[in-house]
Amino acid sequence: MASVWWPCLILALLxxxxxxxxxxxxxxxxGKRSLPEGVTDGVEVYSTIINSKVTSRFAHNVVTTRAVNxxxxxxxxxxxxxxxxxxxxxxxxxxxDGVTYPGNVKEKEAAKKQYEKAVSQGxxxxxxxxxxxxxxxxxxxxxxxxxxxxxxxxxxEELLKxxxxxxxxxxxxxxxxxxxxxxxxxxxxxxxxxxMLDAVASFITNDLLxxxxxxxxxGKKGHVSFKPSLDQQRSCPTCTDSLxxxxxxxxxxxxxxxxxxxxIVNGYFVHFFAPQGLPVVPKSVAFVIDVSSSMxxxxxxxxxxxxxxxxxDMKEEDYLxxxxxxxxxxxxxxxxxxxxxxxxxxxxxxxKSIDDKGMTNINDGLLxxxxxxxxxxxxxxxxxxxxxxxxxxxxxxxxxxxxxPEKIQENVRNAIGGKFPxxxxxxxxxxxxxxxxxxxxxxxxxxxxxxxDSDADLQLxxxxxxxxxxxxxxxxxxxxxxxxxxxxxxxxxHFYDGSEIVVAGRLVEEDMNSFKADVKGHGATNDxxxxxxxxxxxxxxxxxxxxxxFSWLDxxxxxxxxxxxxxxxxxxxxxxxxxxxFVVVLHQVWKKHPVHRDFLGFYVVDSHRMSAQTxxxxxxxxxxxxxKVSDIRPGSDPTxxxxxxxxxxxxxxxxxxxQKDYRKDASVxxxxxxxxxxxxxxxxxxxxxxxxxxxxxx
Numbered sequence: 001m002a003s004v005w006w007p008c009l010i011l012a013l014l015x016x017x018x019x020x021x022x023x024x025x026x027x028x029x030x031g032k033r034s035l036p037e038g039v040t041d042g043v044e045v046y047s048t049i050i051n052s053k054v055t056s057r058f059a060h061n062v063v064t065t066r067a068v069n070x071x072x073x074x075x076x077x078x079x080x081x082x083x084x085x086x087x088x089x090x091x092x093x094x095x096x097d098g099v100t101y102p103g104n105v106k107e108k109e110a111a112k113k114q115y116e117k118a119v120s121q122g123x124x125x126x127x128x129x130x131x132x133x134x135x136x137x138x139x140x141x142x143x144x145x146x147x148x149x150x151x152x153x154x155x156x157e158e159l160l161k162x163x164x165x166x167x168x169x170x171x172x173x174x175x176x177x178x179x180x181x182x183x184x185x186x187x188x189x190x191x192x193x194x195x196m197l198d199a200v201a202s203f204i205t206n207d208l209l210x211x212x213x214x215x216x217x218x219g220k221k222g223h224v225s226f227k228p229s230l231d232q233q234r235s236c237p238t239c240t241d242s243l244x245x246x247x248x249x250x251x252x253x254x255x256x257x258x259x260x261x262x263x264i265v266n267g268y269f270v271h272f273f274a275p276q277g278l279p280v281v282p283k284s285v286a287f288v289i290d291v292s293s294s295m296x297x298x299x300x301x302x303x304x305x306x307x308x309x310x311x312x313d314m315k316e317e318d319y320l321x322x323x324x325x326x327x328x329x330x331x332x333x334x335x336x337x338x339x340x341x342x343x344x345x346x347x348x349x350x351x352k353s354i355d356d357k358g359m360t361n362i363n364d365g366l367l368x369x370x371x372x373x374x375x376x377x378x379x380x381x382x383x384x385x386x387x388x389x390x391x392x393x394x395x396x397x398x399x400x401x402x403x404x405p406e407k408i409q410e411n412v413r414n415a416i417g418g419k420f421p422x423x424x425x426x427x428x429x430x431x432x433x434x435x436x437x438x439x440x441x442x443x444x445x446x447x448x449x450x451x452x453d454s455d456a457d458l459q460l461x462x463x464x465x466x467x468x469x470x471x472x473x474x475x476x477x478x479x480x481x482x483x484x485x486x487x488x489x490x491x492x493x494h495f496y497d498g499s500e501i502v503v504a505g506r507l508v509e510e511d512m513n514s515f516k517a518d519v520k521g522h523g524a525t526n527d528x529x530x531x532x533x534x535x536x537x538x539x540x541x542x543x544x545x546x547x548x549x550f551s552w553l554d555x556x557x558x559x560x561x562x563x564x565x566x567x568x569x570x571x572x573x574x575x576x577x578x579x580x581x582f583v584v585v586l587h588q589v590w591k592k593h594p595v596h597r598d599f600l601g602f603y604v605v606d607s608h609r610m611s612a613q614t615x616x617x618x619x620x621x622x623x624x625x626x627x628k629v630s631d632i633r634p635g636s637d638p639t640x641x642x643x644x645x646x647x648x649x650x651x652x653x654x655x656x657x658x659q660k661d662y663r664k665d666a667s668v669x670x671x672x673x674x675x676x677x678x679x680x681x682x683x684x685x686x687x688x689x690x691x692x693x694x695x696x697x698x
Contacts (some may be wrong), residue, residue: 041071041075042069042070042071042072042075043067043068043069043070043071043075043077043144044067044068044070045065045066045067045175045177045179046066046067046068046179046180046181047064047065047066047179047180047181047182048063048064048065048066048175048179048181048182048183049062049063049064049065049181049182049183049184049185050062050063050064050171050183050184050185051063051064051185051186052169052184052185052186052187053186053187053189054160054167054169054186054187054188054189054190055189055190056189056190056191056263056270056272057159057160057162057167057190057272057502058157058158058159058160059157059158059159059160059169060155060157061155061156061157061158062153062154062155063152063153063154063155063156064151064152064153065079065151065152066149066150066151066152067144067149067150067151068147068148068149068150069144069145069146069147069148069149069150070147071146072146073146074143074144074145074146075143075144076141076142076143076144077141077142077143077144077150079140079141079142079152079154087156087157087158088156088157088158089154089155089156090155090156090157091103091153091154091155092140092152092153092154092155093151093152093153094140094142094150094151094152094153095150095151095153096142096144096148096149096150096151097148097149098149140152159502161499161500162253162274162498162499162500163466163498163499164465164466164498165253165497165498166196166251166252166253166498167251167252167253168249168250168251169186169249169250169251170247170248170249170250171184171247171248171249171250172246172247172248173201173203173244173245173246173247173248174244174245174246175233175242175244176241176242176245177240177241177242178230178233178234178240178241178242179233179242180230182227182228182233182244183225183226183227184224184225184226184227184248185223185224185225186222186223186224186225186250187221187222187223188217188221188222188223188224188252189220189221189222190220190222190252190254191220191261191263191549192220192254192255192256192257192261192272193219193220193254193255194217194218194219194220194221194222194252194253194254194255195252195253195254195255195256196217196251196252196253197215197216197217197222197224197250197251197252198215198250198251198252199213199215199224199226199248199249199250199251200248200249201213201226201246201247201248201249202246202247202248202249203243203244203245203246203247203248204228204232204243204244204246208228208232211232212226212227212228212229212232213225213226215250217252219548220548222252224250226248228244256274256276257555258532259273259274259275259276259519259530259532260272260273260517260519260530260532261273261532262517262532262534264507264534267506267507268504268505268506268507269504269505269506269507269534270502270503270504271477271502271503271504271505271517271532272500272501272502273477273495273500273501273502273503273519273530274499274500274501275471275472275495275530278471278472278497278523278524278528279471279523279524279525280315280469280470280471280497280524281385281386281387281470281471281472281473281522281523281524282315282317282318282319282382282383282385282386282387282524283318283319283386283387283388283389283468283470284318284319284320284336284373284376284377284382284386284387284388284389285318285319285320285321285388285389285390285391286320286321286323286336286369286370286372286373286388286389286390286391287307287320287321287322287323287369287391287393288323288325288365288366288368288369288390288391288392288393289303289307289322289323289324289325289354289392289393290325290326290360290362290365290392290393290394290395290396290427291324291325291326291354291355291356291357292325292326292327292356292357292358292359292360292395292396293326293356293357293358293359294356294360294395294396294430295356295395295427296356298452298456299395299427299428299452299456300354300355300356302456302457302460303393303427303457303460304351304352304354305457306456306457306458306459306460306461306464307322307351307460308348308351308352309457309461310460310461310464311339311344311347311348311351313464313465313468314339314344315339316338316339316340316341317338317339317383317386318338318339319336319337319338319339319376319381319382319386320336320337320339320347321333321335321336321337321369321372322347322350322351323365323368323369323372324354324365325360325361325362325364325365325368326356326357326358326359326360326361327357327358327359327360327361327400328358328361328364329361329364329365329368331368331372332347332350335372335375335376335381336372336373336376336381336382358400359399359400360394360396360397360398360399360400361398361400361401362392362394362397362398362408363398363401363402363403363407363408363411363412364401364402365392366390366392366408366411366412366415366422367411367412367415369390369392370390370412370415370416371415373388373390373420374415374419376388377419385522385523385524385525387420387470387473387493387494388419388420389420389421389423389467390416390420390421390422390423390443390445391423391425391464391467392422392423392424392425393424393425393427393450393460394424394425394426394427394431394436395426395427395428395430395431396430396431397431397432397435405432405435405439408435408439409435409438409439409442412439412442412443413439413442413443416443418443418444420443420444420493421440421443421444421445421493421494422439422440422443422444422445423440423445423446423447423448423463423467424436424437424439424440424445424446424447424448425447425448425449425450425460425463426447426448426449426450427450427452427456428450428451428452429452433447433449444492444493445493448463450463466496466498466499467494467496468496469496469497469498470494470495470496470497471495471496471497471523471524472494472495472521472522472523472528473493473494473495473521473522474493474521474522475491475492475493475494475495475501475519475520475521476490476491476492476519476520476521477490477491477501477503477517477518477519478490478517478518478519478520479505479515479516479517479518480515480516482508483507483508483509483515484505484506484507484508484515485505485506485507485508486505486506487503487504487505488502488503488504488505489503490503495521501519514533514534514588515534516531516532516533516534517531517532517534518530518531518532519531519532538550538551538552539551539552539554539567539572541558541565550567552567552570552572552586554567555567555568562576563575563576570585570586570588571583571584571585571586571662572584572585580604580605580609580610581604581605582602582603582604582605583601583602583603583604583605583662584600584601584602584603585600585601585603585662585669586598586600587599587600587601601660601662602618603661603662604618604622610622610623615686616692617685617689617692620685620686625647625648626647627645627646627647628645628646628647629643629644629645629654629675630643630644630646631643631644632656635655635656637655640655640656640657641655641656642654642655642656643655643656643675645675645677645684647683647684648683648684650683650684651683652677652678652683652684653678654675654676654677654678655675655676655678656673656674656675656676657673657674657675657676658671658672658673658674659671659672659674660672
């Protein structure tokens with residue numbers, strides 16, 4: 001079995017081990033039967049491959065498992081996949097004895113009848129089941145005929161989110177048997193460049209992991225590979241059961257030379273925003289805690305342990321209060337208090353004294369916490385440049401007071417009024433999680449399920465760390481009017497340290513050359529605006545068959561094999577060792593000009609270093625040649641003089657003008673006087689201008 005989580009994605013692939021009659025206890029050697037090692041109850045899962053390709057935080061994942069029925073009768077195999085609401089399946093197929101059957105969604109009853117009919121006839125068949133409002137469980141049951149092979153392939157995709165300063169790919173590995181070919185391959189491509197990449201496993205020692213794991217990153221690319229051999233999979237040197245039972249985690253982050261990064265592909269764009277080094281905005285937190293009878297025991301103890309740790313992390317400029325709800329509502333203090341050392345010590349004493357009692361009045365508990373935050377703001381008890389947060393934790397449904405979910409949502413929405421976010425934590429499974437999630441989303445927050453496990457207190461503390469350090473409030477991402485269509489969410493209550501804001505949209509004109517993106521927000525000390533100049537023009541450098549793509553707005557230097565390429569804000573300097581330097585400048589003109597278009601200026605520095613055999617449109621002038629300008633006279637334009645140029649045995653009329661010389665200043669250039677030759681340089685250049693035009697550079 002392999003199971004995958006990639007932020008908020010959990011994939012549990014029961015690779016053939018839910019087959020009818022499969023034992024659930026550790027496996028024994030199969031004696032002297034001539035069956036391959038790793039066969040259980042006649043079914044061998046001989047290959048499990050998880051292949052992930054991440055490009056610009058977008059993950060495309062393919063999970064493939066292959067099995068063969070070596071028994072003399074049909075066996076049923078089940079594959080169960082659990083996905084959260086943020087991931088989506090794009091394809092699934094079953095391949096049976098070389099014939100591929102694409103997934104076909106049917107009504108549940110019709111699909112079940114068709115499957116049962118096939119099974120009763122001893123045929124191979126697949127059944128897909130869905131549970132949850134947004135396909136949270138994906139199940140394929142396959143009846144594998146004797147001697148048949150089956151391949152299950154699932155493709156799913158998700159935009160990776162940034163938490164605590166890194167992107168995370170989490171895989172829960174649990175094949176429950178030795179697999180001849182077990183492999184995890186992850187390829188990551190980030191245009192901003194990868195700043196760190198790591199991979200760890202909880203189920204294997206570092207010595208064994210090191211020989212099965214390879215990880216590397218350079219520039220924009222990263223790679224992780226995990227390929228344990230059969231011997232490395234064994235729980236002991238002579239065992240036939242697998243030690244692959246735990247977490248395999250890949251983490252990475254990207255370079256951030258500027259707060260924002262905009263990437264454009266085929267007329268669509270995605271804007272990533274994650275500023276660093278900003279001071280933390282002070283916060284006021286209302287902790288609304290369920291202390292009803294159902295919280296008794298370990299759940300309440302873990303909640304108290306988490307709150308004590310959270311109090312250790314509170315900053316002195318923060319404000320807080322505890323609102324406890326059961327059948328009624330009580331508070332630690334009448335109003336918010338500052339997180340001074342003295343108050344925090346008193347808060348710890350209060351938390352330790354919390355006890356369970358009574359029913360569950362979610363409505364009144366939340367309204368009390370919201371009212372307290374609103375009142376603190378109205379009475380100027382908190383700093384003007386601060387933000388407010390409601391964090392509510394419950395393990396059940398409302399059963400006293402207002403208990404209708406839709407009415408509680410309405411009351412909370414009206415009380416908050418869009419002024420601050422609500423975060424709901426659902427402890428355990430005996431609650432209406434959809435209600436908690438919808439209520440949080442309506443108030444620009446999110447919900448998180450806290451699992452009843454030994455680390456529940458760490459789960460609670462981990463959530464708080466995500467929202468503990470707001471760097472900006474009232475964030476708005478703005479683009480030019482009439483330039484963008486189909487924009488995703490572009491306003492946010494908060495930007496938290498270690499997270500990332502992502503906005504996507506479509507350009508009105510696919511060939512748009514450039515546009516400006518502004519991100520505005522309120523910081524701890526002043527209002528801030530971050531401006532990103534975006535261009536669709538690209539520079540592609542080829543190293544044999546490997547391309548690297550940059551924007552004209554990048555600042556980057558690439559050096560290899562005596563060649564140096566430096567890009568710096570709309571100009572590119574190319575140098576060959578100690579020889580010639582070329583300067584290429586992107587000249588941009590008014591987009592709606594009826595005639596002129598953007599063009600590249602190609603300039604040569606130290607052209608005398610070139611060989612005398614150099615030719616071409618520019619190369620023919622790199623070496624000295626004879627010319628003479630005479631008979632300067634008024635031209636057809638009163639502001640520009642004409643003259644006669646004698647060159648290469650031709651007498652030409654030329655016109656006075658000016659041009660920029662970028663040899664000394666590649667960024668701005670120096671204005672110099674010059675003579676312009678007419679008729680596409682006829683008489684000045686060798687041959688005619690069309691001799692120098694080619695259909696393609698490659």
